[in-house]
Amino acid sequence: MTARQVGCWLLVIAALAAVPFVLPSAFYLGIATHALIFAILALSLNILIGHGGMTSLGHAVYLGVPAYACAVLSMQAGWAPLPTILASLAIGTATSALFGILALRASGLGFLMITLALGQVMWGAAYRWVGLTGGDNGIRLSGRPHLFGIDLAEVLPFYVLVAAVLVGALFCLWQLDRSAFGACLRGTRDQPRRMRMLGHDVWRIRWVAFIASGFWGSVAGVLYCYDYQYVSPAALSLPQSAETLLMVVLGGAGTLAGPVAGAIIITIIKTVVSSYVDRWYSLLGLTFILVVSVMPRGLIPGLANWMRGKRA
Amino acid sequence: MTIPALQITQLAKRFGGLTATRDVSLTVMPGERRLLIGPNGAGKTTLFNQIAGDFLPDSGSIKLFGQDMTRLPTPARVRMGLGRTYQVLTLFPRDTYLHNVALALLGIEGGGWSMWGALKRRRDMLERAEEALISVGLGAVVHSRVSETSYGERRRLELAMALAQKPRVLLLDEPLAGLSAEERDTVRDLLEQIPRDVTIILIEHDMDVALAFADQITLLNFGQVILEGTRADVIADPRTREVYLGH
């Protein structure tokens, strides 16, 4: 790593470490925790959208399925935390491997419609399969687990865990961004036909990206389950998929900072607005229209452009 | 007996009511320079697309050095030694020249699955990519983005990406399209420098360059082979005149 890159990473870690000291109460630290979990989710979707050029409208699947798995395994099957977490990650990732095969039968708008439809399947299953999921009532956890001797029930240790996972995710995705695979994935986004003619298996590159996206989504899903200690069909709903997509598009697809910024902004808006008025969906809809019309490339690339313009 | 570099037998493809390729048979020997000519819409590029595997034929077969590849997907054909350039530039415009060629090397050598470690660290591969660029006279733009360079340079990048893969059979689709007279000379020289262990099939409308380059010529029209022979034979044949000047 260059000195500049080391500096960047230290800055990110310092900023995350400062949050508990800056925020006035545990309530706000809880909100910060939500935001960071959605940042991981948005980063996972960004693999598909930003690098792969595949717009998915069913990404809630990789939040909700592992979250449900986590809740069912710990509450109904009575598994210990560690096997529960590993199994939930495996189930979420396996779902993405399966759904990826189906969704990648099409590309572009077809891909979008299939991911949306598959998302609705899982939502419908969670809603109607009351015996397993509790239907509309969802599943409530009895509390957060002890992990490696640390009690995660308190707000601060849980925040530290989430922040650490986020840094890990950022680092892995930064590597992916610069890696040969990242280059190939962007190649399939820009010139799929040429990539094939250069000897690349375009379908498999996209599928692997889909699975990587599902894995990191599942990481967010497990954290989500422990964070809220509650899972309901809302975690699998179309609005959840749409919110995640909006985080990526608002922040800036294809960048590392964009999805994180988008997740933080959307979480803040959602929390603030829902404490005053009950019109979150209208606001979500308006934000969509506004972002597409005013900032189609997103906040972070827009800012970068603007700063470059100032310097020049 | 020598095995042909490329052997196409009775290849046929219809799209709905439209016949794209009608019983095309073509045999190209190793080291040969074969020119495909024919008016616009004669099916030259469509034939390239089929050799490359963009779509599968209704019937017939395609063999590369005796190995059947009729039903293989494109990447498998590339690994067997097939290379291709496009008439319409098909590059990665946001990336550098080096990156473009690196993608070509990753495609042929594998190693595109690594998710850890920067591509920039693959020094050995990048050096070879740079050599490929220098060999077509693009040493000055190695680190330039494609979108910032001239059309002539991009044309040569098309060629460099294909050549970097060291193909055994190379399909060149109008490598001179849109170039100035001076740039044409440069590319002509480059084509002539390609060693004879690469078999070349060329589509080109610049007849001065193409005729000088080719050993054998195949004339296509309406998706079928009208005529095949040496340069002199094809030029002298009245059917050539007929195809180009109308009946």
Added chain:
Amino acid sequence: MQFWIVQGLNSLAMGGLLFLLSAGFSLIFGLLRIPNLAHGALFMLGAYFGAALLGEQVNFWLAALLSGAGVGMIGVVLEAVLLRRLAGNEQGQVLVTLGVAFIIADICLLAWGGDPMPLGAPRSLRPPVFIAGFAFPGYRLVVLGFALATALLLWLLLERTRLGAMIRAGVDDREMARSVGIPVSRLFSAVFFLGAFLAGVGGVIGGPILSAYPGLDADMLPLALVVVILGGVGSLPGALVGSLIVGLIYNFGSALFPDFAYVVLFLPMVVMLVVKPTGLFGRVLR
């Protein structure tokens, strides 16, 4: 026996409703290349308009027509004000239709509250009809008839009129249509009106069966997607056949295994994707 016959008719009626919903969705997608994710919301809006009008003692069929016209106008405005400026930006257009869907759903919730609003069928159609000794719910027969008549009218419109010829040309090849002088932007408005109108009418006609409730949009939109993936994008026969298949599975699924009805619904879509990704009547779009 009575069970199977009645469920069969219910399935066909549901299929008819789905056709009203998805024919417009399919045409809009085929011509404008926009998967109009607000389509479920437009259907729901039609249902609420219908419920409101019926509350004012308006005649049922007039209410359906007025609601359809109202929803159709909203569709035209949506296309002209928001979507047209984003021509070529497919992802942007999808996001905007999704945004509009959320806003419509929220406005419906604000205006009509969270409780389901029933829509009464016309009084004369409520009693069962007896055919060959079996009792048929009268209104469902009418829904099926209405949908089939609409399918016939749409088919005549597409195959026998100038407007239809232009729409078909646009679906086949947009650039070609533009270059031969078809007024593509007016055509887009017309198709958006037609699609939204059908969705709005469908909401009212479906009202006595489904009623109007928050979440109706999210229930209907995936059904339209499944129909279109099954039948093929931009194809009217595809929409009809796909709707009837989905209607059958929906009804028998709900009756036989209620827990998994919603999941079973998507099985034919999965099979179709594996076997023939372009759908039954689909073509590759240019």
